[in-house]
Amino acid sequence: MGIARKFAEHITGLGPDIMTEEVNRWALYGLLDYMAVTLAGSDEPCAEIAGKVLGGGSVGQSLIYGKANRMSALDAALINGTASHAHDFDDMNNSMGGHPSAVLLPAILAVAEEIGASGKEMLHAYIVGFETQARLGKGVHMHHYEKGWHPTSTMGTFGATAACCVLLKLDVDTTECAMAIAASMASGIKSNFGTMTKPLHAGLACRNGVQAARLAEAGFIGSPEAFEHSQGFFEVYNGAGTYDVDKVFDGFGDPLDILDPGIAVKQYPCCGSTHSAADVAIGLYDSEGVPLDQIKHVDVWTHPRRLKHTNRPDPKGVLDAKFSVQYVVSRCLLEGRVILEHFDEGAYNDPTVRSLMDKLDAAPHPDMDPESYDHYGAEVRIEKTDGTMISERVKMARGRTTSDPIPNDKMKAKFDACASRIMSADQVNAVYAAIQSIESCGDIREFAAVVENGDADAVQAAE
Known part of the structure; x- marks a missing residue:
């Protein structure tokens, strides 16, 4: 069995039953942090430029967070993904070696608005995407990072693809093709750290995930040997002897990586390597x-x-x-x-x-x-x-693992500080409340309406 096929079977095998109370709590933790940093980053130059370049011809129903306009899911994923990483304040994951939510949630939310997915369906896709990119990160070790790749975008492309496949309810065959397509899209080099292109890495991973899943859904084909081929992902991006495929699939989903080591929330708006x-x-x-x-x-x-x-x-x-x-x-x-x-x-x-x-x-x-x-x-x-x-x-900065999380009051303070850069106090509180109740949201467009208008009454307008 090829590696793309193994990914597909594992991705489609993680059904909604994985969504225990504890798993959902951590997924909400990630969503809260993502929304905070995305709102704060929405008016940063990198996000503004991306919006201007893509905005002219983009038509769709996916919200650009922090703005009052909507675009196609592809473009919204890129712009929101770029905004979420603009301040380098977004969460991290030790297994992935990068930033998990910035490459998952922009893609998931953009597609969720297109199809009217529920809050639970959105969270399910996030959890599976998180697991996929984290497990791949374990397989490529730090060799991938030290070679010069930026795992946020390389691993994130596969995580976003997996998440979109789950959200679109694609079968095993189609998911296999999507992952193979994604293998030709993974990109992002560390030499661009410290420039606008680093946050663009996150945006590109999000867009690539949406695109790979949508192409596969439409019948596009990728090689079943895209990962293990002598000129495939592992050999090209890592090299012989520097990766371990067994570490990708042994224990996939059990335990879920979102639980251990989990989400590492940043206390400071700068590179995580400075936090200790x-x-x-x-x-x-x-x-x-x-x-x-x-x-x-x-x-x-x-x-x-x-x-x-x-x-x-x-x-x-x-x-x-x-x-x-x-x-x-x-x-x-x-x-x-x-x-x-x-x-x-x-x-x-x-x-x-x-x-x-x-x-x-x-x-x-x-x-x-x-x-x-x-x-x-x-x-x-x-x-x-x-x-x-x-x-x-x-030994380690606080918040780096789920065993030493950022306390809830500090999470709320971070959210308030970020969101208040572009919203009034009432709007900030409305969005915070909408995040806390996302599991009961029947259509993610209702949630997006609250974010867009900063008013819980906006839900009625979206229905």
Whole structure:
């Protein structure tokens, strides 16, 4: 049996019975975080440009979140996917090695509006798509990431495809073709981190997922050997000896990856590889509160895998600053926080922050094995002007797994902070309530109407 066929059988085999109370709770957790960051990102330049380029000729019934216009599911998936990753504030998944919800929910919601799917059907598709991309991530290991691929978009293309197949209720044969088609669509390279193209990766994965599923539904054919062929996905994207197909399918769906390790929600609107260092720096601020004029030098050590793309001592722009561990740690040491406003235009050039960045060195941690999968820790040490040293170290940033989740009150605070950038307080509350009751929503267009109008009464207008 070919690998595309195995995917199809596993995807179609995960029926609605997987939706236990705990699974649904985590799916809602992901939806809440997705809506927060998408609303916040909807007026960012990358999303605005994508909307302008696609908006002229796009006709459809799928909402562009944060806007009052609708487009085709393909275009809505791309624009909303780009918006959701614009701030790099969206959730992560350790198995996938990327951002799960930003490549699933824009595609799912766009198609759900087209077909009038229910809230439960939408969540079911999300859970299966999450599992698919997470399991594939386990199979390609970190070799895929270190080769230069961006798993958010490469793994995400398959997750979005699987989710759309579930939502469209495609059979095994058609799902097999969709996954094979998707193998020719996966893309996204790490050299574009720190630019508008990184959030575009998420948008493209969403669009590709919709397109692969719709093409297969219409009878389009892909190779049944698209994955295992000598010139197929695994050999081309990873290479011989750097992937393990057994890890993809052993335990597929049992337990579900959304439960363990699950969704990793970000506390800070910047690259997740800076978050452990940010946690340490905030801890030092809270416990020590060392003023700038008493700081002689700062050392930051992270895993070498994390430092490769975050060692940016002189960020040249807002998006570049999101990947600068020097900038993020300096903000945290000075203010005890790093928030969306710290990445508004020009904020990265704040002279006080820059003066601390000049005193900061970042390096690979000498105790961290470059090949280890235990690669989420960080240590920060401050040398004070009086010669004393203070330091802290963490193994992993808070929220990185379901065993240490972000508390509900902080999740609500994150949602409010993000959504209020474009909505009134009443509108924010209406959308929050609609998310909490999504399981009872009979037609996702009712939910979209609330988001569009910021008013629960809009449901009647959509019916």
